Every structure is written in C-alpha cells, then in structure tokens.
Amino acid sequence: MRLDWNDIRARAAKFAEDWKDAHYERGETQTFYNEFFELFGVTRRRVASFEHGVDLPENKRGYLDLFWKGKLLVEHKSRGRDLKPARKQALDYFPGLKDTDLPRYILLSDFQNFELYDLDISPEKPETFRLSELPDHIQSFGFIVGQERRVFRDQDPANIRASEMMGALHDALEASGYKGHDLERFLVRLLFCLFADDTGIFYPSDIFEQYVANTREDGADLGPALGSLFQILDTDEADRHNTLSAELAQFPYINGDLFKETLKLPSFNRDMREKLLTACGFKWGEISPAIFGSLFQSVMDKAERRKSGGHYTSEKNILKVIEPLFMDDLKAEFERLKARRDTGRNRALEEFHEKLEKLTFFDPACGCGNFLVIAYRELRELDIAVLKELHPTSQRVTDIGLYTKVNVDQFYGIEISEFPARIAEVAMWMTDHIMNSKLAAAFGQSYLRIPLKVSPNIRHGDALEIDWADVLPPEKCSYVFGNPPFIGFVMRGANQQAQASSLMKRLGAKGSRLDFVAAWFLKAGEYLEKSSARIGFVATNSLTQGEQVSQIWPALFQRYKLEIAFAHRTFEWSSDARGKAHVHCVILGLTRRDDKVTDKRLFSYRSYDSDPVESRHKALSPYLFDASALSNRHLVVSRARELWPDMPAIRVGSKPVDGGYFIMDSAERAALLKEEQNVEPLIRPYVGSNELINGGDRWLLTLHGVSPAKLRAMPSVMALIDQVRRYRLGELPPRNSADGENNQPSALSLMLANTPTEFHVTVLPGAPYLAIPEVSSSRREYLPVAWLDPPTVPSNKLLIALNVKLHQFALIISKMHMAWTAFVGGRLKSDYQYSPGINYNPFPWPSITDAQKSMLDELGQSILSARKRYADSTLADLYDPDTMPPDLRKAHRALDEAVDRLYRRASFASDRERVEHLFMLYEKLAVPVLVAAVAARGRGRGRRPS
Numbered sequence: 001m002r003l004d005w006n007d008i009r010a011r012a013a014k015f016a017e018d019w020k021d022a023h024y025e026r027g028e029t030q031t032f033y034n035e036f037f038e039l040f041g042v043t044r045r046r047v048a049s050f051e052h053g054v055d056l057p058e059n060k061r062g063y064l065d066l067f068w069k070g071k072l073l074v075e076h077k078s079r080g081r082d083l084k085p086a087r088k089q090a091l092d093y094f095p096g097l098k099d100t101d102l103p104r105y106i107l108l109s110d111f112q113n114f115e116l117y118d119l120d121i122s123p124e125k126p127e128t129f130r131l132s133e134l135p136d137h138i139q140s141f142g143f144i145v146g147q148e149r150r151v152f153r154d155q156d157p158a159n160i161r162a163s164e165m166m167g168a169l170h171d172a173l174e175a176s177g178y179k180g181h182d183l184e185r186f187l188v189r190l191l192f193c194l195f196a197d198d199t200g201i202f203y204p205s206d207i208f209e210q211y212v213a214n215t216r217e218d219g220a221d222l223g224p225a226l227g228s229l230f231q232i233l234d235t236d237e238a239d240r241h242n243t244l245s246a247e248l249a250q251f252p253y254i255n256g257d258l259f260k261e262t263l264k265l266p267s268f269n270r271d272m273r274e275k276l277l278t279a280c281g282f283k284w285g286e287i288s289p290a291i292f293g294s295l296f297q298s299v300m301d302k303a304e305r306r307k308s309g310g311h312y313t314s315e316k317n318i319l320k321v322i323e324p325l326f327m328d329d330l331k332a333e334f335e336r337l338k339a340r341r342d343t344g345r346n347r348a349l350e351e352f353h354e355k356l357e358k359l360t361f362f363d364p365a366c367g368c369g370n371f372l373v374i375a376y377r378e379l380r381e382l383d384i385a386v387l388k389e390l391h392p393t394s395q396r397v398t399d400i401g402l403y404t405k406v407n408v409d410q411f412y413g414i415e416i417s418e419f420p421a422r423i424a425e426v427a428m429w430m431t432d433h434i435m436n437s438k439l440a441a442a443f444g445q446s447y448l449r450i451p452l453k454v455s456p457n458i459r460h461g462d463a464l465e466i467d468w469a470d471v472l473p474p475e476k477c478s479y480v481f482g483n484p485p486f487i488g489f490v491m492r493g494a495n496q497q498a499q500a501s502s503l504m505k506r507l508g509a510k511g512s513r514l515d516f517v518a519a520w521f522l523k524a525g526e527y528l529e530k531s532s533a534r535i536g537f538v539a540t541n542s543l544t545q546g547e548q549v550s551q552i553w554p555a556l557f558q559r560y561k562l563e564i565a566f567a568h569r570t571f572e573w574s575s576d577a578r579g580k581a582h583v584h585c586v587i588l589g590l591t592r593r594d595d596k597v598t599d600k601r602l603f604s605y606r607s608y609d610s611d612p613v614e615s616r617h618k619a620l621s622p623y624l625f626d627a628s629a630l631s632n633r634h635l636v637v638s639r640a641r642e643l644w645p646d647m648p649a650i651r652v653g654s655k656p657v658d659g660g661y662f663i664m665d666s667a668e669r670a671a672l673l674k675e676e677q678n679v680e681p682l683i684r685p686y687v688g689s690n691e692l693i694n695g696g697d698r699w700l701l702t703l704h705g706v707s708p709a710k711l712r713a714m715p716s717v718m719a720l721i722d723q724v725r726r727y728r729l730g731e732l733p734p735r736n737s738a739d740g741e742n743n744q745p746s747a748l749s750l751m752l753a754n755t756p757t758e759f760h761v762t763v764l765p766g767a768p769y770l771a772i773p774e775v776s777s778s779r780r781e782y783l784p785v786a787w788l789d790p791p792t793v794p795s796n797k798l799l800i801a802l803n804v805k806l807h808q809f810a811l812i813i814s815k816m817h818m819a820w821t822a823f824v825g826g827r828l829k830s831d832y833q834y835s836p837g838i839n840y841n842p843f844p845w846p847s848i849t850d851a852q853k854s855m856l857d858e859l860g861q862s863i864l865s866a867r868k869r870y871a872d873s874t875l876a877d878l879y880d881p882d883t884m885p886p887d888l889r890k891a892h893r894a895l896d897e898a899v900d901r902l903y904r905r906a907s908f909a910s911d912r913e914r915v916e917h918l919f920m921l922y923e924k925l926a927v928p929v930l931v932a933a934v935a936a937r938g939r940g941r942g943r944r945p946s
Helices: 005-018 025-038 084-092 131-145 157-175 180-199 207-213 222-233 270-280 291-299 302-308 315-338 345-358 370-390 418-442 494-506 518-530 548-559 666-675 677-682 689-694 708-712 715-729 747-752 806-812 815-823 836-840 850-868 886-903 911-935
Strands: 049-056 060-068 072-076 105-109 113-118 122-130 361-363 411-415 457-460 479-482 534-540 562-572 584-592 600-605 612-617 683-687 699-701 769-773 786-788 798-802 826-828 831-833
Touching: 005 025, 005 131, 025 049, 025 060, 025 072, 072 084, 084 105, 113 131, 122 131, 131 612, 157 180, 157 270, 180 207, 180 222, 180 270, 180 418, 207 222, 207 270, 222 270, 315 345, 315 370, 315 479, 315 534, 315 562, 315 584, 315 600, 345 370, 361 370, 370 411, 370 418, 370 479, 411 418, 418 457, 479 518, 494 518, 518 534, 518 548, 518 584, 534 562, 548 562, 562 612, 666 677, 666 683, 666 699, 666 715, 677 683, 677 715, 683 689, 689 769, 708 715, 715 747, 769 806, 806 815, 806 850, 806 886, 815 886, 815 911, 850 886, 886 911
Parallel strands: 072 105, 361 411, 361 479, 411 457, 479 534, 562 600
Antiparallel strands: 049 060, 060 072, 105 113, 113 122, 534 584, 562 584, 600 612, 683 699, 769 786, 769 798, 826 831
8 A cells, every 4th residue: 555645744743643662672673674564555565674694894793673685774773772892783784785785764762762874865864853853854755665866966065166256257347348149258258267277278277367466456458468368279389489478478278169250358457357256266177067058148138148048057957857867777777787797797887988089969859958067077976986986096097088989079969059159168168177187087198189170969959949969869868957947837938938849739739838948859759750869858747737737748659659757846946146036947858668678766855945855667657647547648638518417517717918007906996985085895805816725805996887987087097997998008018027027018908998897807796605715835735625605706826616515515526637737737836727628628527316415515614614714814924834723623624534535445555545546436437428529519418427
C-alpha cells in the first residue's frame, strides 16, 4: 500500500506517543524497528536484517543492530547512552563490508534521540532530533520508500559578487553615455581580460591589472589604452611592430574574433577607473565562466528581459538537467569500468574515452551558453578522471594534450541575439582554458590551447525558423538540452504569436494557447524522428498542468513516440544576477520510446526552494505522477464543456473591462455617495478570489438596466461612464496605473466602448450562490469555497454556481476533488488555478443514491457549522494548515472518508492513489463519451452516463 507523507506523518506522531517510555535496548529494539518500518508501509524483514554479522580485524566478529545492504546501518543503544561511541562503532564495521553493500545512511538512536547521517551529502553533520519531533523529520527517511534526497551543487557565491561588480561597471559606463553594441562588446572583452589575468592566459599573472593601474588616476587615458591593448590581443606576435612597448608586447595573441571589431571607446573618469581596478583585484580564477550569462542579464533591462523571455540559470539548476540527462549515466559507467580488475579493463576504459569524444551536445536556445559551459566543464572533469586511470602518475606522459579527447567543437547552439551568441563562444573558450589548466596541474605539465583554433558551433539566428539539422544533423546528435524562452501566451508579441502558433500547428499541437516554450519541445520531437538523442528542457510548469497538457502531450507521445525519462516537479527558479527571475518551472527529460529506459526518475520538492527527493518509476504521466497503475500511461484530460449529470453548472463572474473606474474602496464609495445620494442601490459589494479568501471591502458600480434619464441626473456617475468609455478606446490608462502607462485597446475593448455602462460579462445573482476562487494557495489542503448572498457581485476571478445542494457542495470541497485539482488542474506560479473545463466538468463525479445524498448533506452542514463557530476568521485563517481549527479539520476528514467510499470500499492511502483511480474512471467513462460527442457533433449535446 502506497502512503502519502500526510499519512506517514500521522503514523509517526502515534509511533512517537507509543514509544515515549521505551528505554531497554535488547528487549525492545527489534519491535521498535519493525514498527518504525511499518510507518512507511514497508515490512522490515523484506529489506533489512537484525544482528547482521561482520568480520572485524584480529579475527573478531561484530554484529550490526540492523542492516540494509547498500542503504542503512543502525546502531541502537539503551536510553540515555552517549551516541558518539555508537558512530565510531558503526564506521568500524565498514572495512568488513563489500563495496556494493556499503550503506549511504547511518542511524544512531537510544529510543528518544536520533542522529541520521547521509554519508553522500553531510557525512560529518547528522540530522538530530528527539522522538517527539519525528513527524517533522519523517521525510528524511524517504529512502525507505525509494525517495532519495538529491543535492545539486549550487553556484559559488563569488560568482554572484563578480556579476554585481560587472553590473556596477556597466551602469557607470552607461550613465556616461556609452551604450548599446559598443558597451556590450567592450564589457565582454574586459571580462575576458579579467579571467585571462588570473588563469594563466596572460603571463605573468596580473599584467592586465598592472596595465590599468599604470593609467592616469583621473581615468582620462584609460579608454585609449584599452583600445591599444585590444588591437594587440588581435595581432599575431609575428605581425607586431618591433617598436611596440614592452608593456603591450607581453600580452599574447588571442584568436577567435573576440578583439577583431573596432569599437568606439568610452571616456573613463576617476570613479569608473576605480570600479575597473576593483574588478581587477577580484580573484576571477575562482569563479565559473557561467557568469557570462549573469553578466548579460545584468546588462539587459527588465522590460527587454521579459520581452525576450530570458531567465538565466544558476549552475544548480543546470545540473538538475544535465546530471539525469547524461552525466549520471556516464559517471556510473565510468565507475563500473574503473572497478573492473580483469585484463580487459584498460581497453574498456579506452573505448569509453573514445565514446566521450564522439558525443555531441545541442542547445537550441543557448543564450550566453550557460548550459553548454557547465556541460563542457563536467565532461572535461570526466575526461581528466579517465586519463588519470589510463595514465597513472607513476607512468610518465610526455604531452598530456595529445591524450585529452573532449573539445569545444562537440557543442552546438542557436541564439537569436548576436551579443549573447558571442558571449557563449567566449565562455566556452574560457572554460576550455580553465579545464586545460586543471588537466596540466593533474599531470604536472604546462598545457595551453592559445591562440584559439577550435570553436564551439554557435549559430546566430531564430531557432524556430532555422532547420536544426543544418546546425547539427540529428543522426549525429547525442543530447538536446537547455532553457528555452518562458514567454507565456498572453506575453507574446504579434510576430511571436503568429510564428509560434503556425509552427506548433504544423508540429501537431492541438491548441493555440500554449506557452512559447512548447514550440521547442515540439520542434525537438520532430528533430528526434531521425535521431536517438535524448531531450532535457527547463519549462514553465503549465506544460504539466491544466489544459496545456492535452494540447501538447498527445503530439509528443503519439506523433513523435516519446516518453518521459525523468522530470523535476515544480520548483522555484534561481538566477545569479540582478533582477533575478521569479518563476516556477519544471524540468522534463524525454527519450524515444524505443530507447527503453527502464527506470523513470522523478524529482519531488517538499517546498519550492528545497532540494529534491528522487524516486524511480516504471512510467511517468505528463502530470508528473507515477503512471504505472494506469492502463493508458499517456492519458490526458481534455477541456470539457459537457456537464456531469446531477452537478450544477459553474460559470465565471462579472467582468467589467472598465480599467478600474467602476471599482472602488470604502472611502471612494463614501465620497461618491456624498456627491450622488441616489447612487447607493447601484453600488454593490464586489468580491473576487482575494476578497472571498482574505476578506476586505470592494465595491462595484453596476449600471445594467438603469434608465438614461436616471443616469443623466447623476453627473459624477456620468463622469465615470465617460472615463470607462475613454479607457476602452485607449485614451486613458487603467485607473491607479503608473504614470504614462500605455493602453493598447483590443478589438473587444473598442467594441465595448459603444456601450460604456455595460460589462463584458454581467453576472448579478438574485439568490445565494456558491463561489469557487479561480486562484488559491497550494498550501491549503482544501479549496476555500463558500456561499455568497445578493447583492454581492462575483468578479471574473470567481467561478459561481446557482441552486447548489449541500451534497454537491460536499463533493466539491472533498479531498477527492482536491487531489484532482492539485495533480490535473492548472497553476499560476505555484497556486492552484481552477477552471470549469479542466477541474470541474471532466471530473468523474460519483453516482449517488438519495440516502448517500442525505449523508453528504449532513457532513457538508457539519463543515459549515464548524466554520460558523469562528465567525471572526476569514477562509484564509480557517484553511491555513497551521491555524485550521481541529473541529473543522475533523469535519473535513469525516467527509473525505465518506466521499472516498463512494468510489471504492478500500480506503485511499494517498492523493496519488485517488488521482490514479479517478484517471481510470475518466478513461472508462469520459473518454468514450467525448469521442461519441465528436462523432455526433451537430446532432445535439451528449450527456455522460451516470
């Protein structure tokens, strides 16, 4: 039975209470751990044994209290015993264990205290807690159910400081009037020189810093001095004038076109020169060339960055892509070969080394090359490790440069803007130099590849227009990866909209409202039709939620025959520069179906900014849950218009399209009432998602059906009507907007300008109605749904239903429906986004008898009664996990159990089980009806079976 963490946490609380008085090691240990494993639904004897014997030095024999081969070693003591000797005792057993049996985790305990060591992540720093705190730490034992904690290396903080330093220099140069292309190129050259000064390209070191320091303190001659230096760096030593100063002559020739173009030079002042000298004093050799991307982000302003969809990735997030895509497999293969002790070991290592040389890597939205840089660095690290095995230090190697296999020309990219495309080239060259220095140090040699001869293959152009096969033939490609633009549908410009829609339609997308990033997935799918390459892309999490799933995944699964090989569930983006992007994203790794990747890897996050826990599965759904139990692993939920029998229709609330001129707070309402005494019946409470959940007063002027004579008698109202008309025509910005905000009216807005007293959507209920927020926090266990009364007007941020019965309310707020919302519904960042077509209409509501309706009526009323006892609390207060009243939680639990039994007799252990069951019902009931409805289109609306 699979349990979710809420269930396991509840079991852990009971376990802690049951064992709070335990103290005797020998008499109680085995029962203690048998019950401990049962917390996770795991039978201890299936995985671990007690008193496992181990041979120790001096012909002695030791016995492990509990041992799980390759996973866990437990040393248990009586209550109150010091656990420090227990750790030494545990480690003393390691020499007697086989390499394959060595555990990753050590657990020390005396019943009341726990110390858990993860030897892969923090071998010296255990997680320590009391038995009473076990529920708060229970997920640290996720490895018991196959969920290993995975830590991806984060960016060195020095990289961020360096990016800020270059950003400050950029701002000073720009403020002086030095802008655009020249500024961008100039900064890239400076950055190269700063790296070169600290990494051995310039020899002796710090000659660039000294060159800058020798200029005038007021900075007046610094610009021309740098111009002379750039010219020398682009001139072969054989072609330099013999009258050249020794100060300039010591700089080497750098190829690669970096210094070829003649730039206009800036006029430095004292402050600007000091900023450059400060940058010179920084230890640039300690940071990653991936800073080039952060530099570019510092150069771009926010508006330009959003327009381009640019979100530059930290090393940590890049590793989340490239490690499960290829580095984990390559490292594991290398470790297996290295462990061999037969005569074929070296030949196998040589073949592996040749394999590295043949691999090719393609980023079709490479930006400044961060993905290419980190991938190249990681591959070179592996290249060096292989060389160390093939050529031990005891064997003399005359020229190690002849043996290294990996080079920058194995890497390919496409970038739409020229500046970042050139940055990508420079970053790759710098990485190459740094790795060459590491290689040389490993073998005690000097090794440089300067001047530059081999180049990365970076194409300047539009990846959605270019044929990727012209950049890298698909049959020669090993991996496609990267971070395509994150532009949402509503953020696209007209050209992007037309381009993406046309492309995605050609490539098999079923809808036109897909996020821009979807085009890269579809184009990669087409590219892989002639390739065995694997894909790893960062994407907006909307591709795995809501209606976009049904628009893109059928093409990826059916047309292009792809499978999900690995995925990261939603996590918070991190970037290493000023103005860092705040987005929630997923990572999706795809492979051809005939690739037959047996274990699909899923990385899940306890919170959106935590390290993930890895689990392995036979199949993954596009909604990123285990699809092993589904008969159709590719099943997706399509937007539905048809209503399920016996459930009320839901619709969106009022949508004024008024620019905010009809909407007012309490003070503004009072001011209008003072001016117009007859307007009071026309000003109604106005409630959207925020007001429903958090409370607060907002009011709406409703003029629907009001006679012209009555309107003309209210001058202040007429002034508001005129403002709405002008807003809809584009003559006024939205109310309370920033000064000068542009208002580009849509065709709909222009049409509505003809009737400024009317809303786009008018919903003025005359009876109580149920309100469901369109957006609500994912922290809540339940949807914050409530009844509202007239004259309250629901906004278009609410979904409403009329004539709702208590049993229908009970079904809507049940855990079963919440599970569907969490796994299948859309998201806005991390928040739930509720829609009729995905969350409500396609949901497999149960068929229930009159007796069951009466039961649900009572359970629904008990929830309303519990809420009523806290009349001073908002829905946000009532449904906050930390403040939810116990009686309200109890009422919900009783309802959840009852609703679960409407679907099957056996209880559900987790929300995942609920969703899997719902998917099977959806497949059996909804899909055939939808197919029949399409076939019968034009012959009336079909209804689903009860």
